[in-house]
Amino acid sequence: MALSAQTFAIHQEKLLFRPSMNLLTKYPRGCNQLSFYSDFVTKQQSLVNSSSASIDKQDKQPSFTRPLHIDHLRRPVCKSGGPCNSFDVEKSSISVGKKFQLDDVIESQQFDREILTDIFEVACEMEKIEKKSSASKILRGYLMATLFYEPSTRTRLSFESAMKRLGGEVLTTENAREFSSAAKGETLEDTIRTVEGYSDIIVMRHFESGAAKRAASTANIPIINAGDGPGQHPTQALLDVYTIEREIGKLDGIRLGLVGDLANGRTVRSLAYLIAKYQDIKIYFVAPDIVKMKDDIKDYLTSKGVEWEESTDLLEVGSKCDVVYQTRIQRERFGERIDLYEAARGKYIVDRKVLDVMPKHAVIMHPLPRLDEITVDVDGDPRAAYFRQAKNGLYIRMALLKLLLLGW
Secondary structure, three states: OOOOHHHHHHHHHHHHHOOOOOOOOOOOOOOOHHHHHHHHHHHHHHHHHHHHHHHHHHHOOOOOOOOOOHHHOOOOEOOOOOEOOOOOOOOOOOOOOOOOOOOOEOOHHHOOHHHHHHHHHHHHHHHOOOOOOHHHHOOOOOEEEEEEOOOOOHHHHHHHHHHHHOOOEEEEEOOHHHHOHHHHOOOHHHHHHHHOOOOOEEEEEEOOOOHHHHHHHHOOOOEEEEEEOOOOOHHHHHHHHHHHHHHHOOOOOOEEEEEOOOOOOHHHHHHHHHHOOOOOOEEEEEOOHHHOOOHHHHHHHHHOOOEEEEEOOHHHHHHHOOEEEEOOOOHHHOOOOHHHHHHHOOOOOEOHHHHHHOOOOOEEEOOOOOOOOEOHHHOOOOOEOHHHHHHHHHHHHHHHHHHHHHOO
């Protein structure tokens, strides 16, 4: 049955201009994706022209004349070095096109000082983006999938807000461990291969250390590690270092106190790796015996020439530090040993006594959520930076999404 001109026009629009067809990312890394896509466009345009001519003869109505040319497409680079697959992104003042140095964001060791400086500059740009401006549409046509196998509020909402503030869309599953095919026994690799067919970038939180590396080795699209068990949380570390620079005004010469659950906290591990990129750093570890910082981090810091010291005196450490970084004791990491959890919880509390000994320029940070390890009467002090810290996470994640999908 012949299509009417109107029906064909609608079909053509869906066929050629659907924002996330994901034609490119299903091909192995290193393939000539641009050549494939050029062939696809040529074939589809040929079909359009042929069908349009047929419709014109039958209906005597103007054909759908919007041509599709490959030079109409934005072509930011993907993992393989070929173009990504967003259509007709509105131009803005934010530059795109030069490939970002990283394919994925998996661990803090990936970054050097130059990359960090560049990311922070882009994050500053993101702070200035106004709603409904051209810059707020630079990721229009892109889809981000969030795969969270562990609970999250701030990280998941921060990433989803970042994507939408740049014009992109989000596919989300809040508890992938229970409500995805993982509950049926599907492997992580199979899940990643499936989800990458629906999206342009995947943000994943998993309960197993090393899961993000497995995902990245499987996927042909960028993977961002939003926390892998007790392993790492690199985007949290990025926003932490960004916050320190904004609050203190420097990164070299920082005195940093890491407090709380240092054995299970992935945020403090990632922060230690990242802050070691800078000069003249000293780190104080303040933790109950059961959750002290692990030796691999201590050895890494020593190898990088970073001075560190373990202490049981939070007041003394607070008096020396530019940053007191408090963390909660992680109940979920103790399994059935509630006795050990209760013994560790509440040993080191940041309260008014700690504030009283801290320097006036210093700040208190926390990756959140907070339980009772920072008392609420601290919140009103200007040195309480943890909610400003959380807001900075939005800008860092906007920057990462822009860089991974569009390049510099």
